[in-house]
Amino acid sequence: MKIKADGVYVDVTYGGGGHSKAIASLLTTGKVIAFDRDADAIKNSLTTNKNLIVIHSSFSNITTELNSIGISSVDGVLADLGVSSHQFDEPQRGFAFRFDSTLDMRMDVRQQITAATILKTYTAKELQNMFSLYGEVRNAATVAREIVAYRQHSAIATTADLRKCVSHIVPKSDENGFYARLFQALRIEVNQELKELELLLQQLPDLIKAEGRLCVMSYHSLEDRLVKNFIASGNVQGAVEQDVFGNIISKTFTAINKKPIEASEEEKTNNPRSRSARLRVAERIK
Numbered sequence: 001m002k003i004k005a006d007g008v009y010v011d012v013t014y015g016g017g018g019h020s021k022a023i024a025s026l027l028t029t030g031k032v033i034a035f036d037r038d039a040d041a042i043k044n045s046l047t048t049n050k051n052l053i054v055i056h057s058s059f060s061n062i063t064t065e066l067n068s069i070g071i072s073s074v075d076g077v078l079a080d081l082g083v084s085s086h087q088f089d090e091p092q093r094g095f096a097f098r099f100d101s102t103l104d105m106r107m108d109v110r111q112q113i114t115a116a117t118i119l120k121t122y123t124a125k126e127l128q129n130m131f132s133l134y135g136e137v138r139n140a141a142t143v144a145r146e147i148v149a150y151r152q153h154s155a156i157a158t159t160a161d162l163r164k165c166v167s168h169i170v171p172k173s174d175e176n177g178f179y180a181r182l183f184q185a186l187r188i189e190v191n192q193e194l195k196e197l198e199l200l201l202q203q204l205p206d207l208i209k210a211e212g213r214l215c216v217m218s219y220h221s222l223e224d225r226l227v228k229n230f231i232a233s234g235n236v237q238g239a240v241e242q243d244v245f246g247n248i249i250s251k252t253f254t255a256i257n258k259k260p261i262e263a264s265e266e267e268k269t270n271n272p273r274s275r276s277a278r279l280r281v282a283e284r285i286k
């Protein structure tokens with residue numbers, strides 16, 4: 001991130017605070033402004049670090065929130081997307097299929113819609129699209145049909161209900177993979193993760209100073225594609241605007257690494273959750 005001791009950095013995904021604290025340790029008069037929409041992350045952040053300000057808000061509100069504390073431009077933004085280990089390991093949050101708990105999956109519990117609401121109210125077509133797009137579930141239409149049929153007679157309110165509902169269509173050779181894809185799709189939908197990321201990226205050209213850096217870690221290809229497109233073309237659709245000489249004029253960042261950085265084999269062994277991580281780094285063009 002090319003941290004300068006007097007710079008202002010934003011960690012948009014505070015979580016357990018590892019990244020924020022690492023950045024803060026390199027600062028003298030600089031600041032880290034951290035965001036998280038999960039109240040648990042905010043509670044855990046109540047330490048006294050003079051360089052750190054933590055804001056309980058979605059990162060899609062980045063400009064408004066920063067403006068409200070008198071900041072209009074920053075030296076770098078870091079995003080470590082997805083769920084935190086805390087969210088994943090806390091049974092009652094409903095993110096993990098290995099526990100029996102209510103199908104919640106909200107990162108921000110002030111929000112109304114939970115995974116159970118989606119399973120109760122979406123049409124078969126909406127469920128199919130969600131599972132197919134966000135989970136790359138191969139038999140998404142069958143899963144959607146089973147859910148709609150099951151909910152006519154029984155509630156799907158817990159992870160155990162969902163497992164029971166789809167138990168006879170789970171591919172036996174890949175039971176865990178199948179549930180992981182279902183849960184990923186539900187989680188992305190509940191938290192509108194791709195919309196949030198798109199809204200964040202759109203605001204960064206006006207926030208990050210010239211030569212300031214953007215670092216994004218993503219954990220599935222849908223997120224990574226948005227980030228890659230945004231860096232390459234200036235928008236998440238990847239639509240390039242060129243001048244008469246063929247230069248891409250819609251671009252506002254330039255990629256520092258052409259290919260995403262992955263964890264080393266050693267890190268993947270020590271920390272299996274890093275296996276799917278892809279880090280992209282880009283610099284704001286002058």
Ligand SMILES: C[S@@+](CC[C@H](N)C(=O)[O-])C[C@H]1O[C@@H](n2cnc3c(N)ncnc32)[C@H](O)[C@@H]1O
Pocket residue numbers: 012013014015016017018019020035036037038041057058059060080081082083084085107196197
């Ligand atoms: C992978 S964890 C980050 C872990 C963190 N880097 C650390 O060092 O512990 C992602 C965090 O981002 C938060 N998050 C995800 N999407 C968010 C959003 N749109 N706005 C604010 N926080 C979000 C989650 O609640 C979670 O705590």
